[in-house]
Amino acid sequence: MKYEAFLKTDIWKQTAESVYCRAGGQCERCGTTEGPFHAHHLTYQARNRPGTPRSIPRGWLPDYKWIVCLDEDCHRFLHLLSPVDCFWETRQLYQSHVANQ
Numbered sequence: 001m002k003y004e005a006f007l008k009t010d011i012w013k014q015t016a017e018s019v020y021c022r023a024g025g026q027c028e029r030c031g032t033t034e035g036p037f038h039a040h041h042l043t044y045q046a047r048n049r050p051g052t053p054r055s056i057p058r059g060w061l062p063d064y065k066w067i068v069c070l071d072e073d074c075h076r077f078l079h080l081l082s083p084v085d086c087f088w089e090t091r092q093l094y095q096s097h098v099a100n101q
Contacts, residue, residue, distance in 0.1 A: 006060055011053075015039065015061060023069035029093060030074055038075040042066050042094050068093055 006012055016039035026033045044059035046066045070078070078086060 001055055001057070003060070006056065011056070011061065012039075015064070015067065018064060019067050019069050022064065026069070027071040027074050028068040028096075029070055029078075032071050034071060036072050037069050038072065039067050040070045040075055040078065042068060042090050066094075 019039040020037055023037070025037075027037065041059070041062070043062070043066055046059055046062035048056060048058060048061045049063055052061045078089060081089060
């Protein structure tokens with residue numbers, strides 16, 4: 001399965017909706033309530049949640065703590081960073097995300 005096809009599956013759409021609800025309708029990076037919002041993987045190295053179909057590659061459907069809600073601008077910003085800068089920004093996002101749960 002290609003990643004682009006995975007993002008169109010019902011299981012990913014349900015995951016993204018759960019992430020949006022958990023975030024309370026705001027970006028977990030900047031706090032804006034202006035959408036549209038995107039569900040963003042903090043890592044693809046985490047194991048998939050229990051019960052994930054075997055056809056879904058590792059890291060595509062991890063525990064919800066590895067996925068954050070970002071507005072379009074923050075999502076674009078993260079994807080434009082260098083790998084090193086993206087690592088540090090993602091690490092900071094994860095730490096603040098876990099601390100707020």
